[in-house]
Amino acid sequence: MQRNTMTEAHKTKGAAVDRNPAQCPSCERFIGTDAVCPYCDADSMRAPTWRVLRWGAGLLALIGLGFLYLMARHREPPRVQAGEVGSGMNFAYVCMQGTLPRDARVSVRGAEVEKLTFVLEDDTGSIPVSAYGKTAAAVVARVGTPARGDRILVSGNLRVGPNERVRLVVEVPAHVRILRRGDSAP
C-alpha cells in the first residue's frame, strides 16, 4: 500500500510540537508506540533519533558481544600464585600451579563422589582446592585421586571467605591436569 502523504497542517513545526505522539499525524487515530500507522500507513513522525537508536542498540549489542567473545577465546585464565590472592580477587577465574603436600581427600556418599579436596602449595604459600558433585566425580574419573607430591595445574573460581580465607573451586573437570606424578604414585 502506498504511504499517504502528510497533510500540510502537520508539516509545520508548530503542529509537530503540539501533536500527540500517540496519534497518527495523518488520520489522527490512536497508534500508541507504532512507528507506522497500521490504518493508513503514514509515518508516525517521531524524532528520528529513536529509530537510529533502535538499530544502533542492536548493532552495539552484537558487535560488542562479538569483540568480547573474541577476547574471551584468545584469553587464557590468568596465572596467579597463592600468596598473591587477595579479597579483590573474589569470583576470579584463575589458573594455579603447585604441588600437593599431602594426598587429596575424596568424600563419598553411597557409590557417588560428593567432594574432592586437596591443598595446592607453591613458592608463595598454599591454597585449598575443592570440587563438588559431578565435577568432583569427573575429575576423579579423569585423573584419579591426586596424591602427595603430584604437580598439578588447576583452573577454577576463587572464593574469599571470612578473615580472607581463600579457596579455589573447580568448575570444569578438564581444568585439573596432573603435570607430574609424585613419588608415591605407582
Next chain:
Amino acid sequence: MSDILQVVCGSVAGTLLAAALFWVPALHVYNVAALAFLGLGRMDGVYEAMPLLPVAGLTGLIIGFALFNTLPAILLAVPDESAFFTVLPGQRALMRGRGYAAILSSSLGVMLGLLFLVLIAAPLAPWVLPAAARVLRPHLHWMVWAVICFMLLSEWPKGGTRGQGGWIKLGRAWRSLLAGLATFLLAGLLGFLLFYRSPLPVAASWQSMMPAFVGLFAVPWLLTNVIGRAVIPPQTLVVDRLSVVTWLRGGAAGAMGGAFAAFMPAVTGGVGGMLAGHATSQRDPREFLVAQGACKLVYYAGALLLFLVPGLHLTRGGGAWLLRVRYAAHGFHDYFAVLAAAGISGALGLWILPPVARLAVRMLAGRQCRGVSWCCLLLVTGLVGALTGWAGLLVMATASGIGLIPVLFHSRRMNCLGIILLPIACRMSGCGHVLAAWLRLV
C-alpha cells in the same frame, strides 16, 4: 565501642548515607556498599574491634536503599506519551501529578515488608529455614528453570492489535516478544562470557558483574532521559487515602515475592515481584506500588538476613557476598543485633522520607530530567572505568546495547536478568561447563 552502640551508630550512619545518595539515579546499594567496605578495609583494625558496625551499617544502607531509591525510580522515569499505556503505575502517577503519593504508597509497602521481616519471618527463620533449605536444595535448579520459562512465556505482545489482519499485523505483534527473547539470550551469552572468561582485570573480579548491570539497567534509563525531551509535570503534595485492605494485599504479595526471590539463587526482587503479582492477580495500581516497596525491602534485607540465620548461613545477594569476605556470623547474638539495626534504620528512614521526597518533588517538578541524567551518566561511567578499567567500559557499552533493546522495542526489561539466570541455571543443572565448552570458552 559496645555492641549496642555499634548497632545504633552503624544503622543510623547507613540510613543517613542512603538518604544522601540513593535519590541519585543509577546508584545501586551494592556498589556503594562495596566502596564503603573497601574504605573500611583500609582502616586498620576496624573489623576486629567493631565487627557489628559494618554489618549494622550495611543493614542501614539496604533499608535506606529500599526507601530512597523509590525517588528516582518514580520522579526520573518520565515515559514518552505514546508509551503511556505500557508503563508502570509509578510513572503513570507521575504523569498525572501524583508522584509524591506514589512514593509514599511505596514506602508504606516498605514499612509493611519490614514489619513482616522483623516480627514474623525473622523469629521463625532459625527453626524453619534450615529444614526448608535441606529439602529444597536438590530441586533448586529446576525451580530456577521454571521461573525462567514463566518469565519468558508470560510476556504479552504490545503491538499488532490495530489495522488489517495478516502477516504484517502478526509481525508487529511478535516484534516486542522477539525483542524480549533476544534480550534474554544476548544477556545470557554475556553472562557466560563474564562467568567463564571475564575480560576484567583479576584484581577487579569482586565487582565483575557491576559493569554489566550498570550497562543493562542504568545506562539505558539515563540515555533515554538524555535523548528524550520529556518534562516532569507539576506535582501535587496531596496524598490519597489508602485502604487497609489494599495496603495489606499489596504488602502481602510483595513480601511473598521478595521472600521467594531472597531464598532462590539468581532470582532478583523484580522477578519475585512479578511472580507475586501474577499469583495474587494484582489490578489496583496503588496495590502494585505497595507490593513493589514490600518486595524490594524483603528481597534486599531478607537476602542479607539469610546469611546471619543461625544454622543456615545462606549467601544470597551482593550484600551477603560482600559481608562474607570479612565477617563470620556468630549465632543468635549477631542475628538479633542485625534485626535491631533493621528496625532502627526502618524507623529513621520512614521518618525522614516524606520531607526528602517533598524536597525532591519541589526541585524536579516542571523540569527536564536531562541535566540530572547527564550528570548521573558521567558518574556511573567514571565509577565503572575507575573500578574495572577499559575492559569494564567495553562490557558496560555492550550491556547498554542489550539493555536498550527492551526499552526501544517495549518488551520487559526483566529479560536482561538472563545475564545471571541463564549461566546459573545451567551451572546448577550441571550443564554449565558443557555449554561453555560448546561455546569454546573452556
